[in-house]
Amino acid sequence: xxxxxxxxxxxxxxxxxxxxxxxxxxxxxxxxxxxxxxxxxxxxxxxxxxxxxxxxxxxxxxxxxxxxxxxxxxxxxxxxxxxxxxxxxxxxxxxxxxxxxxxxxxxxxxxxxxxxxxxxxxxxxxxxxxxxxxxxxxxxxxxxxxxxxxxxxxxxxxxxxxxxxxxxxxxxxxxxxxxxxxxxxxxxxxxxxxxxxxxxxxxxxxxxxxxxxxxxxxxxxxxxxxxxxxxxxxxxxxxxxxxxxxxxxxxxxxxxxxxxxxxxxxxxxxxxxxxxxxxxxxxxxxxxxxxxxxxxxxxxxxxxxxxxxxxxxxxxxxxxxxxxxxxxxxxxxxxxxxxxxxxxxxxxxxxxxxxxxxxxxxxxxxxxxxxxxxxxxxxxxxxxxxxxxxxxxxxxxxxxxxxxxxxxxxxxxxxxxxxxxxxxxxxxxxxxxxxxxxxxxxxxxxxxxxxxxxxxxxxxxxxxxxxxxxxxxxxxxxxxxxxxxxxxxxxxxxxxxxxxxxxxxxxxxxxxxxxxxxxxxxxxxxxxxxxxxxxxxxxxxxxxxxxxxxxxxxxxxxxxxxxxxxxxxxxxxxxxxxxxxxxxxxxxxxxxx
Numbered sequence: 001x002x003x004x005x006x007x008x009x010x011x012x013x014x015x016x017x018x019x020x021x022x023x024x025x026x027x028x029x030x031x032x033x034x035x036x037x038x039x040x041x042x043x044x045x046x047x048x049x050x051x052x053x054x055x056x057x058x059x060x061x062x063x064x065x066x067x068x069x070x071x072x073x074x075x076x077x078x079x080x081x082x083x084x085x086x087x088x089x090x091x092x093x094x095x096x097x098x099x100x101x102x103x104x105x106x107x108x109x110x111x112x113x114x115x116x117x118x119x120x121x122x123x124x125x126x127x128x129x130x131x132x133x134x135x136x137x138x139x140x141x142x143x144x145x146x147x148x149x150x151x152x153x154x155x156x157x158x159x160x161x162x163x164x165x166x167x168x169x170x171x172x173x174x175x176x177x178x179x180x181x182x183x184x185x186x187x188x189x190x191x192x193x194x195x196x197x198x199x200x201x202x203x204x205x206x207x208x209x210x211x212x213x214x215x216x217x218x219x220x221x222x223x224x225x226x227x228x229x230x231x232x233x234x235x236x237x238x239x240x241x242x243x244x245x246x247x248x249x250x251x252x253x254x255x256x257x258x259x260x261x262x263x264x265x266x267x268x269x270x271x272x273x274x275x276x277x278x279x280x281x282x283x284x285x286x287x288x289x290x291x292x293x294x295x296x297x298x299x300x301x302x303x304x305x306x307x308x309x310x311x312x313x314x315x316x317x318x319x320x321x322x323x324x325x326x327x328x329x330x331x332x333x334x335x336x337x338x339x340x341x342x343x344x345x346x347x348x349x350x351x352x353x354x355x356x357x358x359x360x361x362x363x364x365x366x367x368x369x370x371x372x373x374x375x376x377x378x379x380x381x382x383x384x385x386x387x388x389x390x391x392x393x394x395x396x397x398x399x400x401x402x403x404x405x406x407x408x409x410x411x412x413x414x415x416x417x418x419x420x421x422x423x424x425x426x427x428x429x430x431x432x433x434x435x436x437x438x439x440x441x442x443x444x445x446x447x448x449x450x451x452x453x454x455x456x457x458x459x460x461x462x463x464x465x466x467x468x469x470x471x472x473x474x475x476x477x478x479x480x481x482x483x484x485x486x487x488x489x490x491x492x493x494x495x496x497x498x499x500x501x502x503x504x505x506x507x508x509x510x511x512x513x514x515x516x517x518x519x520x521x522x523x524x525x526x527x528x529x530x531x532x533x534x535x536x537x538x539x540x541x542x543x544x545x546x547x548x549x550x551x552x553x554x555x556x557x558x559x560x561x562x563x564x565x566x567x568x569x570x571x572x573x574x575x576x577x578x579x580x581x582x583x584x585x586x587x588x589x590x591x592x593x
């Protein structure tokens with residue numbers, strides 16, 4: 001059953017991705033069309049105006065009045081969405097000098113100006129960014145925090161695509177209504193699912209706030225779609241101020257609810273969880289001014305003015321910034337399964353390339369300008385040598401600067417953990433070692449907390465834990481899925497998808513000796529997402545050293561008891577008490593037998 005569901009889910013994702021790519025290609029190649037005249041609204045209807053760059057159709061004059069009630073439903077659908085195929089002719093009824101006259105009109109290709117060309121390129125860039133964000137979160141998402149963003153991005157993408165496709169009047173009206181549903185309620189619903197998942201709530205739509213929010217989105221769609229249907233079918237214009245105000249209020253509320261959920265969750269969350277919420281909250285907050293600008297542009301009385309042009313570009317810049325921030329937040333917080341690690345080796349390799357390039361450039365410049373053909377051998381050798389010494393010192397200083405600026409936290413954390421592992425072998429008390437181990441890993445491993453489990457009869461008990469807000473069970477069954485996997489591999493285990501009582505996030509590090517597992521060091525989830533492979537290997541090595549030290553301390557206690565019994569210096573009653581204490585302690589020594 002799981003394989004069946006996985007296959008269908010993969011097929012659905014593949015179909016959505018393929019449709020999105022094909023649709024973007026179609027909208028890129030299909031020019032937008034419009035009617036060869038402009039309608040200027042007035043109190044009695046609308047008046048024909050010439051566009052300036054194309055002549056009016058034969059029989060149509062500037063100043064002719066268009067009354068909606070006199071048009072057919074097909075013509076009203078064309079007036080509602082002018083992006084119709086140019087192969088068809090439509091009959092427009094106009095009033096002129098008290099007479100009603102029919103005029104045949106057809107759409108023309110929209111004039112391409114420098115401004116429209118820039119808008120076209122920016123719109124295409126927005127679609128590509130939406131596609132990248134949607135496919136990234138759809139294919140590599142781990143939970144509803146990512147899948148909600150996929151719904152948001154893909155819904156807006158398909159809404160933009162459907163609006164840009166030329167279609168006959170009534171199919172175009174249907175596509176326009178689908179675009180209204182996708183670009184409004186579906187996009188808002190995706191943000192709501194992301195918000196609830198990020199703050200730790202189950203994305204339940206049929207309980208409490210979810211029901212109210214669904215009703216709000218349905219009302220928004222009913223108003224938008226109902227206005228379009230009423231305009232086409234009954235010549236009822238939805239341009240009244242009260243009607244528009246209700247739609248605007250519903251749209252703002254549709255965005256405000258996810259914002260409120262994120263803000264409420266951010267206030268109530270612990271410090272580690274706030275890091276996951278902060279970027280999505282900031283990005284979603286920027287959507288509000290972008291949405292208000294879009295509303296202002298749609299309701300502006302004059303569409304062609306310098307102020308509106310600047311406002312349009314500000315809204316476009318905000319939209320691109322929001323998409324970029326969403327993508328950055330998804331990658332930074334590891335809401336998707338993408339292992340992109342910018343490490344010291346990569347940065348220093350690039351730095352070395354820059355230094356070598358500068359060295360070659362300086363040597364070439366000095367050779368051409370300062371060293372002539374008559375220069376001696378000593379000068380020709382001395383100049384490159386001096387440059388090499390100079391750039392070597394420069395490279396060392398820049399490398400130290402890069403390490404101090406970009407990797408100072410990681411460097412200090414690695415150094416602190418290495419120092420602790422070095423000193424752990426000289427701790428004399430097992431409980432002290434356990435307490436300091438979980439404290440060091442919680443502080444220096446970049447995780448939300450740590451816990452150490454040791455083998456006891458029938459399972460593994462928690463011997464120590466550290467980390468505010470880090471929850472872990474007090475006891476693990478001996479056949480817990482994570483323990484079984486650790487016994488089989490004796491290698492660090494990423495808990496994602498394992499199904500252990502330890503949870504679905506974090507890292508389990510084996511404490512083993514001679515092939516026997518006697519303990520587990522559990523690291524909580526990273527605030528910024530999953531562990532990189534290099535970090536897993538480093539933490540696994542540190543846990544192995546800690547395990548060896550802990551095993552030695554447990555073995556030393558048994559050795560001391562045996563030695564005291566052999567020498568006869570331990571009273572029988574005290575020997576029994578110590579033996580019982582060792583028997584109640586973790587079975588570390590049994591693991592090595």
